[in-house]
Amino acid sequence: MTVEVEVEVDVEAQAYAVLERTIEEAAQIFPQRLFAAPAQVRGLGIDAAWFPPAQHLLTTDAVRLVTVTVGWGKTARARRVALTVAAAAARAYLGRSRLKQAKPIGP
Numbered sequence: 001m002t003v004e005v006e007v008e009v010d011v012e013a014q015a016y017a018v019l020e021r022t023i024e025e026a027a028q029i030f031p032q033r034l035f036a037a038p039a040q041v042r043g044l045g046i047d048a049a050w051f052p053p054a055q056h057l058l059t060t061d062a063v064r065l066v067t068v069t070v071g072w073g074k075t076a077r078a079r080r081v082a083l084t085v086a087a088a089a090a091r092a093y094l095g096r097s098r099l100k101q102a103k104p105i106g107p
Contacts (some may be wrong), residue, residue, distance in 0.1 A: 004071035005085055009093050015065040016046055016102035019058055023049045044087055046097045057086035061094045062101040 012018050026049075027037045041048035041057065045066070048059035056069040068086040 003085065005089050006069045006071075007089050007093060008067040008069075010065045010067075011063065012060075012065045014103055015060040016062050017104065018065055019047060019049075019060045020104065022058060023047075026051060041087060044090060045094050046099060046102050048087075048090070050086070055086075057090055059090050059094065060102075061096065062098040063095060064093060066090045066093045 023038050036052040038049040038051050041050050041059070044057075045059035045061050048057060050057050054069065055071065056067055059066050068089045070086050
């Protein structure tokens with residue numbers, strides 16, 4: 001079985017706000033949920049979420065928005081391993097968390 005890992009790093013002026021908005025929008029139900037909601041990943045950046053249907057992880061250190069997509073088979077074990085692989089790849093691109101620069105969504 002082949003594993004494909006793609007890492008995208010965006011330097012965003014409001015990386016934290018972009019991450020939070022993405023999580024919030026993906027968690028909304030219109031009018032019913034057709035896919036799994038994002039799951040919080042603790043201990044990775046300021047905040048991180050795993051998006052099961054797309055098998056990608058989003059995280060930030062308030063300066064960089066890191067997206068890691070893992071391509072693997074659809075087995076339950078593959079999903080658990082994919083999250084572990086994504087978190088390890090994201091850590092390589094995150095800098096020191098800058099909580100003071102993390103601006104929440106809204107006023």
